[in-house]
Amino acid sequence: MLKILVAEDEKDILELITFTLQYGGYDVIPTSNGADALEMTRKLHPNLALLDVRMPRMSGYDVCKHLKADQQTKKIPVVFLSAKGQEAEIKTGYESGATDYILKPFAPDQLLRRLSQILSNYEVIQ
Numbered sequence: 195m196l197k198i199l200v201a202e203d204e205k206d207i208l209e210l211i212t213f214t215l216q217y218g219g220y221d222v223i224p225t226s227n228g229a230d231a232l233e234m235t236r237k238l239h240p241n242l243a244l245l246d247v248r249m250p251r252m253s254g255y256d257v258c259k260h261l262k263a264d265q266q267t268k269k270i271p272v273v274f275l276s277a278k279g280q281e282a283e284i285k286t287g288y289e290s291g292a293t294d295y296i297l298k299p300f301a302p303d304q305l306l307r308r309l310s311q312i313l314s315n316y317e318v319i320q
Contacts, residue, residue, distance in 0.1 A: 196313060197240040199223040201231035201257065202275070203249045207298070211244065211275070214302040215309075228252025232260050235267055242313055247276040247283065255290040262291035271316050273309065275300070 198220045202208040205226070212222045223240055225231050229251040235243050243261065245254035254274055261267040271293040276283065279297045287295045293312055296305065 195219065195221045196242070197221045197223060197238065198309065199225065199231060199235050199238070199240040199243045201225045201228060201244070201249060201254065202246045203227060204246075207246075210302070211305070214305060217302075218306040218310075220309075226250070228254060228257045232257045235261060235270065236264065239267070240270065241316075242309060243270055243272045244309070245272060245274055247274055247278055247287065255286055258287075258290040258292055269316070271312050273312060 198215055200208060200211050200222055202211060203226045208224055208226060212224050215222045223234055223238055225234055227250040231245060245257055247254040258272045261270060261272060272291060273294045273296060274287045274292050275296050275298060277298040284295045296308060
């Protein structure tokens with residue numbers, strides 16, 4: 195089963211994403227801040243990291259930069275999930291190493307479809 199780390203500081207959104215991904219057949223690693231997301235990604239090596247941009251303790255952008263600079267985690271696809279849809283925000287996300295940038299609000303089926311497409315384009319990281 196593919197593992198997806200989800201870092202989201204809004205409890206309701208984290209629960210919705212977790213439920214959606216579990217329904218889609220994924221093993222979910224939930225966390226509510228950037229520092230924990232970085233630590234858990236390094237320890238558990240998920241197949242994909244889904245990060246909110248604005249989080250306590252470390253932004254999603256910073257988490258992504260750390261992951262991409264580390265030989266052990268640089269191949270893990272990172273997808274940002276954010277309500278910040280300005281062009282500059284999206285550009286910063288891609289510059290930090292993101293594979294995709296999904297805007298909130300999102301439809302659960304669209305999220306599953308996008309993540310499935312991304313994961314099919316990457317080798318499965320064990």
